Amino acid sequence: MMEYVKQPKEIEDKSMKIIRPYLEGMDLSEEEIAVYSRTIHASGDVEYAKLVTTSQDAVAAGLNALKNGADIYCDVEMVRTGINKKALAQLGGEVFCQVSAPEIAEAAKAEGITRSIAAMRAYGKRLDGNIVAIGNAPTALYEVLRLCSEENIRPVLIVGIPVGFVGAAESKEALVEQAPVPFVTVRGNKGGSPIAASVINALLYLLVQRTQMLYIEPNK
């Protein structure tokens, strides 16, 4: 019989100890370290220590919003799946993703835009005071920036972490340069759904007393 660590809580504590040295000397608060650590934990990639970029107020803004029951609007189902909905529910928040809804497919076709754009556009005013979490589609992130600039929509936090080689890095630079609200992103090509979800979960775990249940399956 193979011998290996079977306790998720123990695995996570050990992981965080291994990750910590990569974040030393970076002038981060303990809360920011929790966010950065979880992106490294989710990717298995210590380079995230250098790639994560946040506005100065982002972590505080996210914590404050979640504490007050903010909802989370995602670009794709994988981000929704990755967010710990039990922890979020304890704070009164919900996660939404409508990219697969038939009416969004119709709107996208009618307007000649991607479903990711159509989904964010359809949320519109609902994003005010809530959190946006984007882990896949540069087009969704651009649309949220357009909603901010042209329609004066104001999420409290944009977690914008699309992944890939065409448009993703550019969309994240646009976020850094143009976001009129707090943001968390990852510079360059890397990113993706589990990274976006990990940022939200890091914030949640700073607020919610995690039970053994939550430790066993942090992504459920």
Add this chain to the structure above:
Amino acid sequence: MMEYVKQPKEIEDKSMKIIRPYLEGMDLSEEEIAVYSRTIHASGDVEYAKLVTTSQDAVAAGLNALKNGADIYCDVEMVRTGINKKALAQLGGEVFCQVSAPEIAEAAKAEGITRSIAAMRAYGKRLDGNIVAIGNAPTALYEVLRLCSEENIRPVLIVGIPVGFVGAAESKEALVEQAPVPFVTVRGNKGGSPIAASVINALLYLLVQRTQMLYIEPNK
């Protein structure tokens, strides 16, 4: 108004062209290049070119199984979410994940094991002739290897790509050394749900004529 590429098909084609040079000179078949490319596409990380490891027969075995309607058994919901179920359904296959089922939580508690182990153990014989896709839990991967060695279970392909700093790399080395069946993995700490799903999707897209619908949201 910001200008950016809005056509998913175009984005994907461009991405694959950018990724291709990183796979030159590696003695890979076109089908293997498709699999490797999609892990890079999903992570935004060209290092996957050097980290992906497959048994020689893995891609052929996966294609053959999917063509014959094989099902896919996942360790976590994020892998299930990431797999293109429309494409899989066209071939007659289904995706399963029971880690969140109440009876699995009960079995885990009763036996003092993780839910990931309990879920794979409960599948048991159902894995025979089907595909296992693991993107999160080293414990699930170890359990599948135990099912193979101690209970003579024989999936046709193990996609084993847990992520992290404690146990993940070791579990993947165990897969490389011990798997009695074809496998795809990623050496070291990197990996995760979108990477495991991307391997399955790469195989699916070699078999299924993708429609514009599928291109727009490949992860739905």
